Amino acid sequence: MHDFSLEVHGTHTFDSTGAISAPIYTSATYRHPAFQQSTGYDYGRVANPTRDELEKTMALLERGERSWALSSGMAAINMVLHLFRPGDHVLLSEDLYGGTVRLANDIYTRYNIQFEYVDTADLELTAAHIKPATKGIFIETPSNPMMRISDIQALAKLAHDHEALLIVDNTFLSPHFQKPLTLGADIVLHSATKYLCGHNDIIAGILVVRDAQADYAQQLELFIKSEGPNLPPLDSWLLLRSIKTLGLRVERQSENALKIAQWLQTHPAVTDVYYVGLPSHPGYGLQRCQASGNGSMISFKVKSADLAKKALGKLHLICFAESLGGVETLLTYPLAQTHAEMPAELLARTGLDDRLLRLSVGIEEADDIITDLDQALQD
Ligand SMILES: Cc1ncc(COP(=O)(O)O)c(C=O)c1O
Known part of the structure; x- marks a missing residue:
């Protein structure tokens, strides 16, 4: 199906009422039918049906296997930076959202993670900055605010040749115009506050992974379940509604x-x-x-x-x-x-x-x- 159709319908399935608009489930917890039985929903931090529908829709639009809807774009970036460990080196586009730079430089350097900023639109220069400790390349394309364009496919190959991850902040284009996972990127993230919401009325973040079985995806699942940065049901529904247009x-x-x-x-x-x-x-x-x-x-x-x-x-x-x-x-x-x-x-x-x-x-x-x-x- 084409993007316009996927955006309108997402993964919506109809319940017994035939509701066209996804129901908003506000329940914090769920009744078990019997001992060791579950409806698929046990506790709202771990899974919520409205948020699930949004996450499935975003995985579909970005052509990924798993997505998480989070409380802000920064929460999504924070989860991604959790993947790095003391001694790791991460390359970032030198022209990107200032909040990402603040999170990396002012907080994650405390854990002995080294961040280096490079013009990722220059592939040779980026390759020259790769070190044995490089575990990730984090880009925005178009970059922010100078609108430089980085080659996603070439950077994915460069990252994978060095067993590093390619992470793309796809906020500026949205999956309607750019699908980095289809070009080899491992993780896509959004400040969903921007085009996905489109009406300046919610703060939200989205993470999508190419391979749900990969170690990085399992790690993200663990961080999100344990730390609870999830998007509430009402905001999840608003975002679902926005994505239709x-x-x-x-x-x-x-x-x-x-x-x-x-x-x-x-x-x-x-x-x-x-x-x-x-x-x-x-x-x-x-x-x-x-x-x-x-x-x-x-x-x-x-x-x-x-x-x-x-x-x-x-x-x-x-x-x-x-x-x-x-x-x-x-x-x-x-x-x-x-x-x-x-x-x-x-x-x-x-x-x-x-x-x-x-x-x-x-x-x-x-x-x-x-x-x-x-x-x-x-x-
Ligand atoms: C490109 C980009 N990424 C991430 C963020 C952070 O997102 P949020 O403000 O939803 O936390 C922003 C915010 O302006 C942004 O412009």
Whole structure:
């Protein structure tokens, strides 16, 4: 079946009422029919029918064997970083969500795990940074916020040649546009708060594994069951409902994004536009091979930091806010928001500076978004 159909129907099976919308099960615990018998549900932290339906749907959409729905994207990243042990070395894209860098550098280095940041869009450079202790490569593609494109298939091969895992944060594209597990990645994760939710009304995370029998998947199962970072039933249901319109939303957002990126390229106050749907983007060809769309995240630089900051206060339709992926267009100032705690060295290396703005394009009329940006960018 095609993605649009899978997104609408997921793995929904009908109960005796024929309910089209999945029921919300709030029960914390479940009655056993008799000694040593179970309905399949014993205790809500371990399994919940509504969350199960979401997890099965996400495994289906990402073409994985097992998925877990968690309380945030950071909870998903935290579970993944649990897989590494003292003495391990992990390579990460140098341009990625600042919260991931904070978790790795400020917390996991306490356990003697070494993290190194590299431009994973440069395969040779990434290969040169592999060490005997390297146990994982963690990427975002498109990267955040500079929109660099990394070759998932080549990085999966590189990781596997060294018995390491390839982990992909697929938040920016969603499975509607990119399915890293089909390209050899081992683990995919999402801040489901973004495109999967799409309405800026829940915080959630998703993990999906390619091979449910692999040791890393068994370990994740153990961490999640033991630590309890699961998504509650009401939020699981909201996410299931949102996923039904994922394709419609992201296709429309992506169409809007292309129009806006093309317009930004012509704007006298804009010096650089970073959007992978533009043929001038260095990752344009690779993106066509490994994804079926470009998403709707655009970063751009304006003539001065002063202009960037002033524009944020002049918006009418667009909201100056952190986050992305919702139906509302948001403008972010990464240096002070999503990447505020990024080490200066990484900022300098990636080019993230005080003139950079990041636009998450929504489903409004593209012309209205352009009109708002145009007036905000007037000197
Ligand atoms: C790419 C990416 N990954 C992970 C996260 C963390 O997700 P959450 O905020 O749902 O914990 C974010 C949050 O902005 C993000 O943008």
